[in-house]
Amino acid sequence: MFSTQHPPTRTGLIRDLREKIARIERGGAGAEAGLVACTGVPAIDHALPAGGLARGALHEAMGAGPDTEHAAAATLFMAGLLARLDGPVLWVLRQADLFAPGLAAAGLSPDRIIFAEAGRDVLAAMEEGLRHRGLVSVVGEVVGRLTLVASRRLQLAAEQAGILAVVLRRSQGFDDPVLSEPTAAVTRWRVTALPSPPALPHAPATPGLGRARWRLDLLRCRGGEPGSWIVEGADATGGLALVAEIRDRPAAEAQRLLA
Amino acid sequence: MPRFATDRLRKHSACSPDGPLVTSIQEGNRLVLAAVDRVAAEGGLSPGMTLAQARAMVPGLVVCPADPTGDAAALRRLAGWCLRYAPLTAPDVVEGGRSGGGVPDGIWPSGVWIDVTGTAHLFGGEVRLLGDLLGRLAEQGLTARAAIADTPGAAWAMARWGTPAASTEVTPTPPPPSRGRIVITPPSRQPVPSRHPIPPRPFPIPPLDAMIIPPGAQATALAPLPIDALRLPRALIDSLRVLGFEQIRDLTAAPRAPLVRRFGPLLATRLDQAHGAVFEPIIPLVPSDLIQARLAFPEPLLTAEAFSAVIARLAREVCGALEQAGQGARRLDLLFERVDGAIPVLRVGTARASRDPRHLARMLDERLERIDPGLGVEAMRLVVLQADPLAQAQAVMPDTGRDAAQQDLGPLVDRLANRLGAASVYRAEAVESDVPERSARRVPPLSPKPRTTWPADLPRPVRLLDPPQPIEAMALLPDHPPIAFTWRRVRHRVRHADGPERIAGEWWKRDGEMRSIRDYFRVEDEEGRRFWLFRRGDGADPDTGDRRWFLHGFF
Structure with missing residues (x-):
């Protein structure tokens, strides 16, 4: 029996079926699983099937090129995302190179984060955290390979607890092919730094550093289309903003950029 | 059960004040001695004497009223203290009527059972365990005798009646570390008048007070002991004496059936318990005032x-x-x-x-x-x-959201700490320090919310390199950002830069930082990556730093 809210048209039918499937997939994890973590940029949120990064799911983020090792931009992207959520975060580190004042600068207050230095036990510690419902998110820094089995475990644990699980993929090699192997994550993001415009656009000669500029690549998205956006990096509250020029560009160029 | 042998150790606590000290208790219509200390015992006093007789024998006798309840409580506390040695301990007291505390009448009930099964090796073997135990007790001013044996009964007997000679004879080899129970049994315990300082005893304790019966040797060790060592009622012992039974070997040699018929099953039970033929199950009692639950x-x-x-x-x-x-x-x-x-x-x-x-x-x-x-x-x-x-409401993480606020993070922290080590689970807290490496410190994850935070207007990287990595940079002196720098043999041309942010050394924390200065720059290379660089020194005065450049972090 379909809901009476939508007339039994073809689109309505499909929407109902999708909702049903989503409910079954969530395994009755309750309303929490329906919540999302918004990027704050409507264009990006709308491109995601859940209207944001679905909580109760596993998401991946990685850097690109020389930033593959430290994934600084990806870290700031995720920190900004978490800054807009409420509640404690478990951040599982491989080694202690994360700098809490830097996270605070992206709006993620340090007293919300519990750090766990796990060495090689990152995945196990993440799973431990995902079994605990008091957290809003579990972030893990995984160096090198993340197998399908391991990511599936994390995804299932996240689904059950309704917790946003994030894996920051890092690797010693630039653009390590290991990072593009398939995993069970719902979305995979690549955050690449782009040259930023001068701090004062009307006076380009003035020294200074404006807002960072990133290219956000949604490489993989379950139930959605991959996409690519150019955004201004996380501000003091972790907020992103679509770069103004993109909106003004002709449609053809924007299409080329998305492709 | 010989395989799960039990060791017992018994302890005797008696203070050594300057003068002879006894405690007295009302028995019928006379006052009798309940306990005597070492000095008084040397004067010929023993428990059970009347107070008047004792006063006559030992001049200057200090008499305190006996306090069995207080003694029992102290003993329970001592048993709790003994948990450091093994998970199972029990005070050996009469009250409650536990079979483990079945002490003959007339002997002041005081002793502690410790089941050291499988824990002796943690202390370097049974000998060291006993030495450690007796030494620590002596430091507390308690004289004690201790015995380890396969069965509680044997340990009880040895600790009270055994002689070191007997045990050395039967201890040819060091016993294996995985044996059973110990009882400490102090034959008497006396209140310690606090005004007398207690001279610490030499450490380690003379082996005289510690006896270890190797596995399976309790029969040999017990044979020469008097029948008092069997934890029998005084009346029973007296009637056995009348029949000429003096030592345990007399009893074991005698035919069992007539003995049981005459004296009841207790005698046989005690014999079997001491020899390990019957397992004595109820001994390991944790102090009963602890919260516990049992399911059979x-x-x-x-x-x-x-x-x-x-x-x-x-x-x-x-x-x-x-x-x-x-x-x-x-x-x-x-x-x-x-x-x-x-x-x-x-x-x-x-x-x-x-x-x-x-x-x-x-x-x-x-x-x-x-x-x-x-x-x-x-x-x-x-x-x-x-x-x-623990109050009804448990503390939660500060600033938690609506649904998460109800959840306590303690269990999660416990499990992570159990898995990773307690030092690996932490929260970061702001420290009022300008030096970036010192501006965050680790605090226990559940500590209260800090009042301080980092200044919002100072940009800080999200990844910090520790230690900072040296780079080669070209920059105009004194305070221009670098034009280009080389890190890991890759040259980065700087397109935008912000700085300097001058950070002076904290001379009040380290002598070497008396004059040192770092000038920090945020720079962006032509690819758009953002780095946090610093130059040692202010660029002019060589005393403030050697003008070398370092990469300290990434944005």
């Missing part, structure tokens, strides 16, 4: 699933009791009473007092694999060894 099963359990179910039930029971007491568990022992009499123990601790049955049950479940169920487990007992006050 009609059929012995063997599987982990069954244990888990029992653990869940025990945890619920214990947590209910904890809630009534307004406490939360910090340390728990789970005792598995096996069919064969052995009692393996699981011990877990929590970072913060907890009475969440699911959390406690899970911590125990995770370690279940370490327990060998043997032929089956008849009963399980969950004991709260250490509890802290």
Whole structure:
């Protein structure tokens, strides 16, 4: 029996079926699983099937090129995302190179984060955290390979607890092919730094550093289309903003950029 | 059960004040001595004498009224202290009528049973364990005698009546470390007048006070002991004496049936218990004022699933009791009473007092694999060894959201700390320091919310390199950002830069930072990556730094 809210048209039918499937997939994890973590940029949120990064799911983020090792931009992207959520975060580190004042600068207050230095036990510690419902998110820094089995475990644990699980993929090699192997994550993001415009656009000669500029690549998205956006990096509250020029560009160029 | 042998150790506590000290107790219509100290004993006094006689024999006798209740309480505390040596200890007292405390009339009940099965090796063997125990007791001003044996009965006897000569004869080899119970049994305990300083005893204690019976040798060791060593009622001992039984070997040599017919089954039971022919099951009692729950099963359990179910039930029971007491568990022992009499123990601790049955049950479940169920487990007992006050509402993380606010993070922190080590789980807290490496410090994850935070207007990288990595940079002096820099043999041309942010050394923390200065720059290379660089020195005065450049972090 379909809901009476939508007339039994073809689109309505499909929407109902999708909702049903989503409910079954969530395994009755309750309303929490329906919540999302918004990027704050409507264009990006709308491109995601859940209207944001679905909580109760596993998401991946990685850097690109020389930033593959430290994934600084990806870290700031995720920190900004978490800054807009409420509640404690478990951040599982491989080694202690994360700098809490830097996270605070992206709006993620340090007293919300519990750090766990796990060495090689990152995945196990993440799973431990995902079994605990008091957290809003579990972030893990995984160096090198993340197998399908391991990511599936994390995804299932996240689904059950309704917790946003994030894996920051890092690797010693630039653009390590290991990072593009398939995993069970719902979305995979690549955050690449782009040259930023001068701090004062009307006076380009003035020294200074404006807002960072990133290219956000949604490489993989379950139930959605991959996409690519150019955004201004996380501000003091972790907020992103679509770069103004993109909106003004002709449609053809924007299409080329998305492709 | 010879395989699960039991060691016992008994302890005797007596102060050594300057003068002879005795305690007295009303018996009928006369005052008799309840306990005598060493000096008084040397003067010929013994428990059971009338006070008047004692006063006549020893001049300057200090008499205190006996306080059996206080003694028993002190003994329980001592038994609790002895938990440092083994998970199972029990005060050897008459009250409560436990069979482990079946002390003959006339002997002041005071002693502690310690089951050292499987724990002696933690102290470097049984000999060292006894030395450590007696030494520590001596430091507290308690004289004690201790014995380790296969059976509680034998240890009890040896600690009270054994002679070192007897034990050295039967101790040809060091005993294996995995044996059973110890009892410490002080023959008498006296109140310690606090005004007398107690001279510390030499450490380690002379072996005179410590006896170790090797496995299976208790029969030899017990044979020459007087029958008083069998924990029999005084009347029974007296009537045995009348019949000419003086030593235990007389009793073992005599035909058993007539003895039992005449003196009752207790005599035979005690003999068998001392020799290990009968397992004496009730000895290991944890101090009874602890919160605990026990569940016995009609059929012995063997599987982990069954244990888990029992653990869940025990945890619920214990947590209910904890809630009534307004406490939360910090340390728990789970005792598995096996069919064969052995009692393996699981011990877990929590970072913060907890009475969440699911959390406690899970911590125990995770370690279940370490327990060998043997032929089956008849009963399980969950004991709260250490509890802290815990109010109804537990503290939660600061600034938590609506749904998360109700959740306590203590269990999660416990499990992570159990897995990764307590030092690896932390929260960052702002420190009022300008030097970036020192501006964040690790605090326990559940500590209260800090008041300070980092200044919002100072940009800080999200990844910090520790230590900073040297780079080669080209820059105009004194305070221009670099034009280009080389890190890891890759040249980065700087397109935008912000700075300098001058950070002076903290001379009040380190002498070497008296004049040192770092000039920090945020720079962006042509690819858009952002770096945090600094130059040692202010670029002009060489005293402030050597003008070398470093990469310190990434944005």
